[in-house]
Amino acid sequence: MNSELLMCDATHFRVDYVINPYMDTGVQPDQLAALAEHEAIEKAHAAAGRIVSRMESARECPDMVYTANGAFVSSRRAVLGAPPAARRPEIPHFRAWLKGRGFDVLDAPYDFSGQGDALPCGGLLFAGYGQRTDRRMHGVLADVLGYEVVPLRTTGEQWYDLDLALAVIDARTVAYCPQALDAPSGQRLRALGLDLIEVDVEEASTFALNLISDGSTVTMTTGAPRLRDTLRERGLDVVELDTTELRKGGGGVRCTALTLDNQLPPRAR
16 A cells, blocks of 8 residues: 555645635745655655655646645546645646546546545545535545445544544554544444554644555654554554645645555455
């Protein structure tokens, strides 16, 4: 899992508008520091043995650095994101890149935050809604991609995408913030029989769950020592990276990469 990733450079990253509670047009990221953070994330992926493809950013798309929202990809099929209006100009760039590399590309018929609200876990797909993704997208994802969809509603705009509230560590292990999900969603998650790691609001609020795991190495932000230590106690290598500047736009490690190699296991096909 997460062994092939698409990243988009941070050259044009800035805060031109406000579409989440972390953004403030009066608090701009330091350009050089943001570039350094992004480069460190890419180097960490390479050091973990992950293959990273690059996509050039567009000047008119300051949030393209958050590549995960551009689509959700599985088994060489991509469902494009349908983000807030301010980010819609990004989607033609993702369409062209994915089509140019042989992916079967489909448009989303409803609002959809791409991989931000679609996190695979074996044959399951944790699908967020309540903020940026229309729940009708869950049926589309199930029909088009073949996953068993697990709907999870986040409790407020602080968790505007599911990848701020939940992280898949491996096919049986999930870390999540209980307070970030409504009661039925929490019950639905706990009923699956997975190994669940609870993360408190304090650490989740630092983008602790906006991480990338390949099942052996976890790449995550600094500032979440309890989650870090829990993962290390389970035998995982944990790489912590500063994401101070990238978080000014509302994104962290997971937001900056779109997974290209998601595959349904044979038993789920």
